Structure formats: structure tokens, C-alpha cells
Amino acid sequence: MVETNEPRVLQKSDGLVLTGAWTLAQHGVLKRLLAATPAPDADVSLEAITELDTAGATLLGNWLGVERLGELVQQQNLTPERRALLETLVKAMGRPQPEPPPEPGRITQMLEFLGRNTQSLGQKWWLQSGFIGLVLQATLGIMFRPARWRLTALVNQIHQTGFNAVPIVALLTFLVGAVVAFLGATVLSEFGAEIYTVNLVAYSFLREFGVLLTAILLAGRTASAFTAQIGSMKANEELDALRTLGLNPIELLVIPRVLALMLTLPLLTFVAIISGLTGGALVSLVSLGIPLDQYLGILADVELRHYLVGLAKAPMFAFVVATIGCLEGFKVSGSAESVGRHTTSSVVQSIFMVILLDALAAMFCMEMGW
Amino acid sequence: MSRTSIIEVRGLCNRFGRNSVHEDLDLDLYRGEILGVVGGSGTGKSVLLRSIVGLNRPVAGEVRLFGQNLLALPAAERSRLEQRLGVLFQGGALFSSLTVRENVALPLIEHAGLSRRDAEELAEVKLALSGLAPHAGDLYPASLSGGMVKRVSLARALALDPDVVFLDEPTAGLDPIGAAAFDQLILTLRNALGLTVFMVTHDLDSLWTACDRIAVLSQKRVLVADEPAKVAQYDDPWIRDYFNGPRGRAAYQAVQES
Numbered sequence: 098m099v100e101t102n103e104p105r106v107l108q109k110s111d112g113l114v115l116t117g118a119w120t121l122a123q124h125g126v127l128k129r130l131l132a133a134t135p136a137p138d139a140d141v142s143l144e145a146i147t148e149l150d151t152a153g154a155t156l157l158g159n160w161l162g163v164e165r166l167g168e169l170v171q172q173q174n175l176t177p178e179r180r181a182l183l184e185t186l187v188k189a190m191g192r193p194q195p196e197p198p199p200e201p202g203r204i205t206q207m208l209e210f211l212g213r214n215t216q217s218l219g220q221k222w223w224l225q226s227g228f229i230g231l232v233l234q235a236t237l238g239i240m241f242r243p244a245r246w247r248l249t250a251l252v253n254q255i256h257q258t259g260f261n262a263v264p265i266v267a268l269l270t271f272l273v274g275a276v277v278a279f280l281g282a283t284v285l286s287e288f289g290a291e292i293y294t295v296n297l298v299a300y301s302f303l304r305e306f307g308v309l310l311t312a313i314l315l316a317g318r319t320a321s322a323f324t325a326q327i328g329s330m331k332a333n334e335e336l337d338a339l340r341t342l343g344l345n346p347i348e349l350l351v352i353p354r355v356l357a358l359m360l361t362l363p364l365l366t367f368v369a370i371i372s373g374l375t376g377g378a379l380v381s382l383v384s385l386g387i388p389l390d391q392y393l394g395i396l397a398d399v400e401l402r403h404y405l406v407g408l409a410k411a412p413m414f415a416f417v418v419a420t421i422g423c424l425e426g427f428k429v430s431g432s433a434e435s436v437g438r439h440t441t442s443s444v445v446q447s448i449f450m451v452i453l454l455d456a457l458a459a460m461f462c463m464e465m466g467w
Numbered sequence: 468m469s470r471t472s473i474i475e476v477r478g479l480c481n482r483f484g485r486n487s488v489h490e491d492l493d494l495d496l497y498r499g500e501i502l503g504v505v506g507g508s509g510t511g512k513s514v515l516l517r518s519i520v521g522l523n524r525p526v527a528g529e530v531r532l533f534g535q536n537l538l539a540l541p542a543a544e545r546s547r548l549e550q551r552l553g554v555l556f557q558g559g560a561l562f563s564s565l566t567v568r569e570n571v572a573l574p575l576i577e578h579a580g581l582s583r584r585d586a587e588e589l590a591e592v593k594l595a596l597s598g599l600a601p602h603a604g605d606l607y608p609a610s611l612s613g614g615m616v617k618r619v620s621l622a623r624a625l626a627l628d629p630d631v632v633f634l635d636e637p638t639a640g641l642d643p644i645g646a647a648a649f650d651q652l653i654l655t656l657r658n659a660l661g662l663t664v665f666m667v668t669h670d671l672d673s674l675w676t677a678c679d680r681i682a683v684l685s686q687k688r689v690l691v692a693d694e695p696a697k698v699a700q701y702d703d704p705w706i707r708d709y710f711n712g713p714r715g716r717a718a719y720q721a722v723q724e725s
Contacts, residue, residue: 121579121628128585150628151660152579155592181659189595431609432563 102147106130112140119146119153127153131160143183144173154186163190228424232355235347250353258319258354259361263368265318270302270310270369274376277301282385291385295395298377303403304462307370308362309455312414315362316447320422323354324443327426328436336427346427355419362415363408370407406467410458414451421447471498473631473663474519479528481514488514490687492528496631501657501664502692503674506684507705512667513557515684516633519665520552521545533630550578553624557635559616561608567594567619568604574626590626597622598652614645618652625656634666638673646670650677671710671718683709 104117104127113134119127141161146153158166167187170180201209239245281294327350330336339346374396381387425443429435474496481489488511496502506512517523519530521537529536532552537545561570571590575581581589591604597618608616617637624632637653638646650673657664668674674681675695682692683706691701699710699719709715 121575124579124581124585151592151596151625152589152628155589159588178658178661181655185596185655185659186592190592192595192601432607434563435609 104130104146104153106134109142112142113137114142114145115157116145116147118148119157120148120150121152124152124156127156131156134160136160136162141169142173143169143179144175146179149179149182151182151186154183155190157183158186158190163187167191224428225421225424228427229420231347232351232420232423235345236352236356239348239352245348247349247353250349251357254353254357255361257322258315258357259365262315262318262361262365266311266314266365266369267372269314270307270373271376273306273310274298274302274373275380276376277306277373278377278380279384282380292387292395294381294385295377295387295392296399298374298381299396299399300403302370302373302377302407303399304407305455305459307373308366308407308410308414309451310373311362311365311369312411312418312451312455313448315358315365315415316418316451317444319358320418320425320443320447321440323419323422324425324429324440325436327351327423328429328439329433331427331429332431332433332436351420351423354423355416358415358419359412362418363411366408366411370404402467406462410455413454413458417450417454418447421450472496473498473533474665475531476515476519477529477531479515479518479530480526481511481518481523482526487687489518489525489528492684492688494682494689494692496663496665497680498663499657499661500679501653501666501677503678503681503695504665504667504684505669505674505681505709510684511687512684513635516554516635516665516667520554520633521549550574550627551630553627553629553632555617555620555624555632555634555637557639559608559620561611561616561619561623563608565607566604567599567606567608567611570608570619571622571626574623578627590622593622593625594619596625596656598648613640614642614649617641617649621652625660628660629662631663631665634664634668636667636669638668638670643672647672647676653677671715672721675718675722 102118102123104115104119104123107114107116117123143157161169166183170183170187175183278294278298281297282291285291285293285297327336330350336346339349378389378392381392382389422443425439425446429439472495474494476492476494479489479492479494480487492515494515504512504515514523518525519532521530524538530538532548535544535548537548540548561567562573565573568587568590571593572581572583572586575586575589576583579586587604594604595601599615599618599622603611603615603619608619611619621632621634621637624634634653638649641649653664653666654677656662666673666678678695680692681695681698683690683698683701683703685703685705690703690706691698693701698706699715710719
């Protein structure tokens, strides 16, 4: 059986005779066979082909030329099914194929890449500012109309973004607190100043790490969730449905999320600071032998303003993380793949913005002597 | 028509929780025919399709494809059998991260071992066969219209030259002209490629113009499976309402006139 199924081009006295199975399974064999046989001017008989499918017929069409194949089909004695197959295929292949556009040069491509990225970066900032404006406007619009406050949505968001995030925030900052204390102990012991480890942990957590770690965690945990939630609604045309019902998606979806995050991030920052200091206390006790009352005594000497500087940044970070997360959701277009792309983008952008703002705030506070 | 049965469903039972969808359902699909499957909403038309192609494991009963039970086969043989099936899903189920041409070329690259260039060339022919405009190959599924999604999905279902094609509501959401063209396309392809077609549909025009037989799902089983004219005469209240309602009569008259 195998031998008869092998596709062949046989040279007969009155032209070429094709035999065997011209199917997808034989694609490789056929391709080699046809490359070795120049397209003939002589007569070609298709009648002896045992099996034929679209793949084989396509190869035939490419080899003989579509018009020639069409003529052959008319002339020869084929079964009705095979004739129908070849005719359908000849018709499909006979359409003019569009010319591919010319490939641009390398320098042109580089310039195009640069231009596109610059433009999209500018557009991103423009959109972001516009969106912040919209959110502020909508917030002002409902501020003095308590009937339009969506308390249920707000509480639900606080539950999801705040309460549910407590364990992970506490655990992570506890570990970082312990690590900072270890580092301090190692470096400061060379100067015999181990006791300052406590100050190191206290200053770093009150001013920077408490709020920064929390904001970064929420950027990963919450900004992505906002983008995915709003983005899948967008992909499903739910946002359009809201608009046609005369509802404002910003008021309905964005404001509860932004407010919830602005309320929960300071609270979570407090949790983070406490658990970071706890981690530091544990390491101080175990590896430096500083008892708890002495640790607390040193803490009590740290000025309150450090705590306030740290806490003041929290609502700002929350606003940035929440608006980026929501805006990326609104940017989703069409497919589920787009939801994924924008979710990634929202996490990257919000982490970047949090760290950038934190650096700017640190410089500002230093200059102000706070 | 020689009546070789290539799909046999015997005693199929499907339950979801307490909700029983199929009880002791029997159905045959014969080589070369176009079988239309109809039934009210929630009678398990799509579940039946999913059970046949092996996406849904039935609670009891057996589905034999080409004489073999798909779910009982080892993975490699199952894959080989699955390559003889093509499925057009209701929503298209096109891979959104691939272009139209890549969607069709994917099974050719993976299963037929074609090079990327050959596969895309062949994909272009399949797209042309499905009646798609030449420039559509470079588009992503998100930018296609409903009719184009159906055509691309059909092209992908036909990629490996399958023996059986399953169509889940192929004309739903198309305008009447597009739907009629799609019916003709399926008929042409069936005649040209010798396909066997299993078509879930609500479109009465499709049933009359394209289908050789109609199977009616009702009361958790196949109530009747026969030629359209005989099914329309069957004595059952649902079938009477279905075929003799205003839409059913209009579709029948249209077929008679043409």
C-alpha cells in the first residue's frame, strides 16, 4: 500500500502522469518532488491520483499555475468530487494577492521606533493628566450630594484592597524590618555603635520603608486588580452599557476605588511601620541583646515629624496607584490579550511612579529640613 | 448515499449537579451528510457537541468516533483522532494574540510539520476557500467583524483537511445575506472536500437549505433524526411550533420557491 500511496510524477509517451496520494501528510515529499520537476509544457494527467486534498491541490496550483490547472480540470475525466474540489480551489487561488509593502531601511525604522515611542510617552502623560482631571471633577461633583455617594462600593473596595492585604503587608514588612536590623547590626558593630541599629530601623521605617513597601505591594496587588476588573468590563462592552444607561463609569467605578485606596494605604502604612519595628525589635533582642524596654525607650526619643513625613506620602501614592490602575483598565481595547497587556503596564507604571515620587519627596523634605 | 456511520453516540448521559441534560441519548452521524441539530435553549445542543469532540466527559454512555472511544485512547492516538475533527466554536475562539493567518497556520505547523512559510501559504488558500478578503490575513481577531470571525474560524477548522466538521451556530449573528452565503459555502465545501458536517443551529433557513438530516433534541434525548420534510411532519408540540411558526413557514416557502 505504501508504495502505491507515494506521490509520483511518471514520464509517459504522451506527457506526465501524476499518481499516488497528494495529501497534507505527503506535503514534504511533494514539495521536494515538484521542486525537482520543472513545470511541464507537455500534457499532465491528474486522473491517476489516488487521494487529493486541499494541501495537495494547492501545491498543484502553485506548480502548474492556477490558469493551467483550471484548463486541465476542464479537459480531463475526473470524479465529480475531485472536479469540485479543484474548481473551488482554482477559484480561491485565482484571486489577485496583494503586494506586500516595501521594507523600510534600517535608519528609517530606528527613527520610526523613536518617534512612535516618544509620541506614545507624551500621549500617556497627556491621558494620565486628563484622567486625573476627570476623577477630581467627578469627585467634586458628588462631594456635596451624599445621596450619590456609593458607600457600599466604597466599603467593598476597602475590604478588598485594605483588609485583605493586611497579612501580606504585615509579613513582608516584618521580614524587611528584621533584615534592616541585621544589616545595621553587622555594619554598626564595627564602630561599636550597635545601639544605633534601633535608630536605623526606626528612621527607615517611619520615613520611607513603611509607606514605600506598602505602596509597592499595593501597586502589584491592587493596581493590577483594578486594571483587570475595569479592563474586562471594557472588553465586554459593559462600560458602554453603563454610558447608554446614563451612568458615569468614573463616578461608579473609579471614585470608590480611588477613595478606598486613599483611605486604606495610610492605615496599611501604619500596620507596616508597626510590624517593621517589631521585626527590628526581635532581631535587636535576639542578636544584639537589646531588651524590649530599652528598644521602646530609644523609639520614644524619635521625633514625631518623621512619622508624619512618612504618613503624609501615603494618600499621594494611593491616588497615583489607583488612577494608573483604573486608567489602564479604560485603555483596554477588544480582546482578553489586551487586558493582560494593560495589567502588566499598570503595575510597571505605578511602581515606577511610586518610587519616583518617593525620591522627589525625600529631596524636598531634606531641603526643607523636615 | 452509503450509510456508513462515522460517529455513534450510545446511551449518553450528561448531568451538571442535579440538573440532568441528557438521558440515554442515541445519535448517528453518517459519512458525507450535513446533520442539523436543533432544540430549545438549554436542551444541551452545545453540550452534545462538546461530548462528541471529547471536551466533556459524560456521566454514562459512549461516543465512538470512527469506531473508537476518544476518551479511552492514549494521548498520542487521541491527538491523531482529534486531528480528523474540525470545530467552529460559537464565539469563534480565535487565538487573540495571533493574526488571522497565524491562527490558521498553527495546526499546520504543529501537526503537519510544515515550515512556517509553507503553512502560511496554505493558510492563505484556506482563508480564500472560506471566502475571506485577501488583506484579512494580517489582521488580529479583535479587529474582525462577526462574519469574518466565523469565516476565519471555519478556515482554522478546515486547516488539517478533517473528515468531520462541527459547527456551533455558524450563522448566528450574521445578517441574512451573510448567513445565506455561509450556508452555500458549507454546501460547496462539503461537496468539494467530502466533509461530514455536524451543525448546531437555530437558523431555519440553514436547516432547509443546507441540511440533509435534522436531529431534534427534546426531553433530554434525540426525539427524531430524519430528513427535514419528515421531521417537520413529526407529531410533537415543540416541533410543530418550531416548523409551523411564522418564521418556520417563511423559511420553508423560500426553499420551495427557489
